[in-house]
Amino acid sequence: MNYKKIDFESSYFDLFELTDGIHVAISKNDSEVKTSSGIFDLGNYLIIFDTFMYPGGARDLYKAVKELYDRDPSFIINSHYHSDHVFGNCLFPDNIPIISTPITVKKIEEDVSDQLKEFRKTAEEEIQRRKEMLNSDDAPFGEVEIHNDIEFYKYITNPDFKIRLPNFLINNNLTIKGTKRTLQLIPYGVGHTDSDIVAYFPNEKICFMGDLLLANLDDSWAPNDSGRFSAFNPSKLYEILKSIIEKDIEIYIAGHGGISTEESVQMNMDFIKKYYLKN
Numbered sequence: 624m625n626y627k628k629i630d631f632e633s634s635y636f637d638l639f640e641l642t643d644g645i646h647v648a649i650s651k652n653d654s655e656v657k658t659s660s661g662i663f664d665l666g667n668y669l670i671i672f673d674t675f676m677y678p679g680g681a682r683d684l685y686k687a688v689k690e691l692y693d694r695d696p697s698f699i700i701n702s703h704y705h706s707d708h709v710f711g712n713c714l715f716p717d718n719i720p721i722i723s724t725p726i727t728v729k730k731i732e733e734d735v736s737d738q739l740k741e742f743r744k745t746a747e748e749e750i751q752r753r754k755e756m757l758n759s760d761d762a763p764f765g766e767v768e769i770h771n772d773i774e775f776y777k778y779i780t781n782p783d784f785k786i787r788l789p790n791f792l793i794n795n796n797l798t799i800k801g802t803k804r805t806l807q808l809i810p811y812g813v814g815h816t817d818s819d820i821v822a823y824f825p826n827e828k829i830c831f832m833g834d835l836l837l838a839n840l841d842d843s844w845a846p847n848d849s850g851r852f853s854a855f856n857p858s859k860l861y862e863i864l865k866s867i868i869e870k871d872i873e874i875y876i877a878g879h880g881g882i883s884t885e886e887s888v889q890m891n892m893d894f895i896k897k898y899y900l901k902n
Contacts, residue, residue, distance in 0.1 A: 626874070626882065631690065633683040634767055635675070636660075639882065641874055642827050644803055646691070648684055649881040650675070651767060658707050659881050660684055661822065661831045665801025668697040672822050672831050673878075674711030677771045678778045681711025698722055700808065701789050702833030702878065703816045704730035706738055710779075712787035722797075723789035724810045726818035731788055739779060739786060746776040793820075811835070814860040815853065821867070828873040835863060838880020838887050840894050857899035864892050 629646065631638040636648040644664035650657045661672030662684070669692055674681045688696055695716060701709050701723040709731060712721055753773045756762035762769065778784060797808040807823040815834045822831040834853070837844075844852045854860045868888045875883040 631687055633680075633687070635677060635680040635683050635771060638687055641829055641876075641882070645824065645827060645829055646687070647831075647876050647881060648675075648680075648687065650680060657880055659831075659876055659878055661876065662688055662691065663806060663822070663824075664692060664803065665799060665806060666803030668799060668801045669694060670799075670806065670822075671696045671699045671715070673702050673708040673833065674699060674715065676707035676710045677775050678711070678714060679771055679774055681714035684711065685715055695719060698791070699789075700820060700822060701727055701731075702821070702831070703727055703819045704735055705816065705834065706735050708833070708878070709735065710786070712789075713785060715787075717787075720791040721787065721789035722791045722793060722808065722820075724794065724818040724820065725792045727816075727820075728789050728792065730817055731786060735786060742776070742779055746780045750776045811863050812859065813856040814863045816855050819863075823870070823872075825871070828871055829876070830867065830870070830872045830874070831876040832867070832878060834878035835860065835867075836875055836877040836883065836888060836891055838877035838883045840887075840890055844894065846898055852894070852898075854895070854899070857895050861892055861895045861900060864888055864895075868892070 626639050626641045629638040629640050636650045639647050641647060646662040648660045658675060660675055663670040675684060696719050699712065699715060699719055699721040701721060704727045750773055753769045756769050793810055799806045804824060804826060807825060808820055809823055810818060810820045812818060819833050819835050821833060821835065868885060875888060877883045877887060
């Protein structure tokens with residue numbers, strides 16, 4: 624895989640160019656589940672794929688787009704409804720459409736709205752806990768991540784904060800033919816969530832997978848009370864990965880962990896088969 628890191632200043636993510644016009648932003652947090660977002664230049668269309676959870680991440684993503692291309696995105700894509708992929712929507716201008724499936728909108732309205740209420744209930748306590756971590760020698764997070772958490776809780780408790788819903792809905796495959804390249808948006812049914820979209824560049828052999836793919840997965844993720852591995856329907860997720868691995872793809876972008884290869888897809892399939900498809 625030939626890709627390069629871009630010189631871009633952000634305390635939240637590192638920015639990489641996969642090929643001319645296709646970039647991935649990978650969060651800098653200290654955990655092994657680093658979140659990924661994408662920036663796609665199709666020529667006449669400029670697209671964001673997922674918007675992070677923290678306001679700082681979304682703000683820097685918007686800044687990166689402006690620095691790279693000196694214009695606003697044409698669209699935003701939400702791969703699925705989980706908050707770490709959609710909370711940043713509201714940092715972008717309201718006139719930029721957001722693409723998702725109808726099921727994703729429904730789940731944001733229901734599940735993510737409920738999650739926001741819970742975040743707000745515990746925000747004051749969590750802010751204080753993070754402040755104490757800054758003075759601790761055994762904090763479970765790095766300093767940058769602690770500051771990001773504090774900013775996040777302050778941001779979502781602002782009365783003006785509202786979750787921004789997608790407003791351009793697709794049920795079937797959507798092909799966007801730009802003047803530079805073609806993007807295929809492929810919505811899947813149940814798998815990681817009730818509904819997930821991947822962004823596939825057939826000519827460049829690159830696929831942004833959302834959380835259908837995790838870059839780092841081993842036996843420590845085995846099913847237990849912590850719920851580290853999340854799949855709404857593991858058998859369906861297995862079939863989705865099986866169909867995707869049959870495509871001509873060289874670079875897979877995992878929703879968590881970033882730049883990956885076919886080996887990561889096979890690893891995810893083996894994990895699902897071992898722990899969920901025993902019969």
